[in-house]
Amino acid sequence: MLAAVAGVVLSLAYPPVGFFWVLPLAVAAYVVLVAPLPAGRAWVPGLAFGIGFCYVLMWWMRAVDPYAWLALSGLEALFYGLLGAAVPVLRRLPLWPLWVAAAWTAMEVLRSGWPFSGMPWGRLAFAVVDTPVAPALAYVGATGVSLLLAMTGATIAALVMGGARRPVAAGALVVAATALLAPALHPWQPSPEGSVRVAVVQGDVPGDGTDVLAVYRQVTDNQLRATVGLADEVADGHRAQPDFVLWPENSTAVDPFNDAQTHDAITTAASAIGVPILVGAMVDAGPDHVMNQGIVWDPLLGAGERYTKRHPVPFGEYIPWRNVFGDSFGKLDMIPRDMLSGTRREPLRIGGTLVADAICFDVAYDDGLYDQVTHGAQLVVVQTSNAMFIHTAQIEQQFEISRVRAIELGRSLAVASVNGRTGVIAADGEVVAAASPRTTAVLDAEVRLDSSVTPGTYAGHWVGRLAGPLTVLLLLVSLLGYGRRRGPEAREPAPLPQRTPELTRH
Known part of the structure; x- marks a missing residue:
C-alpha cells in the first residue's frame, strides 16, 4: 500500500x-x-x-x-x-x-x-x-x-x-x-544563425472537439480559412509575411493526392499566403496501410519533401498481431488499416530552412529528433492532433515534453495542434506565443535558427x-x-584456537 x-x-x-x-x-x-x-x-x-x-x-x-x-x-x-x-x-x-x-x-x-x-x-x-x-x-x-x-x-x-x-x-x-x-x-548558449518567421495555424474541431474523423471536411476548411485570413492580414499590412506556415497533424484526414477537394483546399491556402505550408495529412499506402505525414506544400511546385511518423501508436494507429486480435475486438474495428512507420533521418527543407519534424507522440521518443538535429536541423516543429484528449491532462503533458525537447536540443520549437495546445517555444523552454485550446487561432513569431548541437x-x-x-x-x-563472496554461505573462516605457549627451559 x-x-x-x-x-x-x-x-x-x-x-x-x-x-x-x-x-x-x-x-x-x-x-x-x-x-x-x-x-x-x-x-x-x-x-x-x-x-x-x-x-x-x-x-x-x-x-x-x-x-x-x-x-x-x-x-x-x-x-x-x-x-x-x-x-x-x-x-x-x-x-x-x-x-x-x-x-x-x-x-x-x-x-x-x-x-x-x-x-x-x-x-x-x-x-x-x-x-x-x-x-x-x-x-x-x-x-x-x-x-x-x-x-x-x-x-x-x-x-x-x-x-x-x-x-x-x-x-x-x-x-x-x-x-x-x-x-x-x-x-x-545557442549560436543563432539568423531567424525565420513561422505562422502556426490552429483551425479547431467543431462539436465537442474530440472527433476529427467525424468532421474532417470542416477541420480542413478551418485550416484553409484561417490561412487565407492570415494572407489577408499580411496584404493589409497588419501582419508580417511568414517564411512558412505550420499546420497540425490531421489537417486532412483523407489523402490529399486522391481527394480533389482536399488537394484544392491546400493549394488555395498555399497560393494565398505565398509561402510553403507544412501540412499534416493521412496518405494512402495501398489497401491495407496508411501513412501519417508532414508534407511540404509549395505554392508553385505543390507537394515536396515528406516526413512520415516514426512511432505509430499500437492499438491506436495499427494493430499488432492483427491475425490474432482481428478487427472486431472492442474498438479495433475503428482501425481498418495499419499505419506504417517512417524512417527519415534528415530534416525537411522548407524554403531555405532545415526543419526537424515530429508528429504527435514522436516528440516523446529520442531517436527521430536526435537524428534530424545531428543532420543539421535548425528548427524543430511538432504536428499534433490530440483532439481525442482535449478534455484531459494529456495535452498539457505533451506540451511539457515539447518544452523539454526545446531545452535539450537547444532549438526554437513550434507546436501546431488541431485544437490545443498550440504554441511557440524558445530554446530555453520559454513559451513565447500560445493559443487557447478549442479556438481558431493563428500565431506568428520570429524564431531563431541554430545548427549547433548541444552536448545533451x-x-x-x-x-x-x-x-x-x-x-x-x-x-x-x-x-x-x-x-x-558476500553471501551467507561464504562465512569468514573460524579463527584458529590460541595455544598456550610452552615454557622454555633454561
Missing part, C-alpha cells in the same frame, strides 16, 4: 499538478520499500508502485477506451515490478545507489521502446520544465537527467536506510545534486544505449561473483 501511494505521489510531478519536488522523494520511497526485500518478493511493492504511478499518470487514456487505459497502464506498471526485483541484487554492490539509478534509467529506456513501439510517458526528465534542473537537459540530455534524478532518489534512500556507507551516499548525493543544478549557473543531444543518446548493458553486467557480477 505504501508503494502504491508513493507511485501516486510520483505522478503529481507531472501536469496537471506539476509539483516537481516530490520526484526524488518518490524515487527514494520506491528504493526504501524494495531494497531490503529478497528479489523474489521485492517485485511486489515495485509493481504496486508502478500501478499507482501509471494508472494515475495515464488516466487520460480512458478517452480512447477504458480497456485501453487498463491494459496500457498495467503493462507499463510491470516494468517497475521488474526493476523492483533487480534493486536488492544491485544493493549488494559497492556504490549501489549509482547502479540502481542506472537500472532505473535502463527500465525507462526499455519501456520507451518495447513492446511494439513502447510508451515513453512518465520519464523522470519530462517533469523538470520550469525548475532549476531544466538547464541540465542541454548538457546531459533527457536520459542523463533521468539518471541523475534517479541517483538523487537512490542516495536519499541510502541515507534513510543508514549503515556504514552513509558517508559514501552523502557524497554521491552531493555529486548528483551538483550535476543537476550547476548548469543553471551557466545555461547552454549526444550524451542522452549514449546514456540510453549504455544503461541497459551496464545493468545486465552488474546484475551478473552481483549474482555470480560478488554475491558468492
Whole structure:
C-alpha cells in the first residue's frame, strides 16, 4: 500500500499538478520499500508502485477506451515490478545507489521502446520544465537527467536506510545534486544563425472537439480559412509575411493526392499566403496501410519533401498481431488499416530552412529528433492532433515534453495542434506565443535558427544505449561473483584456537 501511494505521489510531478519536488522523494520511497526485500518478493511493492504511478499518470487514456487505459497502464506498471526485483541484487554492490539509478534509467529506456513501439510517458526528465534542473537537459540530455534524478532518489534512500556507507551516499548525493543544478549557473548558449518567421495555424474541431474523423471536411476548411485570413492580414499590412506556415497533424484526414477537394483546399491556402505550408495529412499506402505525414506544400511546385511518423501508436494507429486480435475486438474495428512507420533521418527543407519534424507522440521518443538535429536541423516543429484528449491532462503533458525537447536540443520549437495546445517555444523552454485550446487561432513569431548541437543531444543518446548493458553486467557480477563472496554461505573462516605457549627451559 505504501508503494502504491508513493507511485501516486510520483505522478503529481507531472501536469496537471506539476509539483516537481516530490520526484526524488518518490524515487527514494520506491528504493526504501524494495531494497531490503529478497528479489523474489521485492517485485511486489515495485509493481504496486508502478500501478499507482501509471494508472494515475495515464488516466487520460480512458478517452480512447477504458480497456485501453487498463491494459496500457498495467503493462507499463510491470516494468517497475521488474526493476523492483533487480534493486536488492544491485544493493549488494559497492556504490549501489549509482547502479540502481542506472537500472532505473535502463527500465525507462526499455519501456520507451518495447513492446511494439513502447510508451515513453512518465520519464523522470519530462517533469523538470520550469525548475532549476531544466538547464541540465542541454548538457546531459533527457536520459542523463533521468539518471541523475534517479541517483538523487537512490542516495536519499541510502541515507534513510543508514549503515556504514552513509558517508559514501552523502557524497554521491552531493555529486548528483551538483550535476543537476550547476548548469543553471551557466545555461547552454545557442549560436543563432539568423531567424525565420513561422505562422502556426490552429483551425479547431467543431462539436465537442474530440472527433476529427467525424468532421474532417470542416477541420480542413478551418485550416484553409484561417490561412487565407492570415494572407489577408499580411496584404493589409497588419501582419508580417511568414517564411512558412505550420499546420497540425490531421489537417486532412483523407489523402490529399486522391481527394480533389482536399488537394484544392491546400493549394488555395498555399497560393494565398505565398509561402510553403507544412501540412499534416493521412496518405494512402495501398489497401491495407496508411501513412501519417508532414508534407511540404509549395505554392508553385505543390507537394515536396515528406516526413512520415516514426512511432505509430499500437492499438491506436495499427494493430499488432492483427491475425490474432482481428478487427472486431472492442474498438479495433475503428482501425481498418495499419499505419506504417517512417524512417527519415534528415530534416525537411522548407524554403531555405532545415526543419526537424515530429508528429504527435514522436516528440516523446529520442531517436527521430536526435537524428534530424545531428543532420543539421535548425528548427524543430511538432504536428499534433490530440483532439481525442482535449478534455484531459494529456495535452498539457505533451506540451511539457515539447518544452523539454526545446531545452535539450537547444532549438526554437513550434507546436501546431488541431485544437490545443498550440504554441511557440524558445530554446530555453520559454513559451513565447500560445493559443487557447478549442479556438481558431493563428500565431506568428520570429524564431531563431541554430545548427549547433548541444552536448545533451549526444550524451542522452549514449546514456540510453549504455544503461541497459551496464545493468545486465552488474546484475551478473552481483549474482555470480560478488554475491558468492558476500553471501551467507561464504562465512569468514573460524579463527584458529590460541595455544598456550610452552615454557622454555633454561
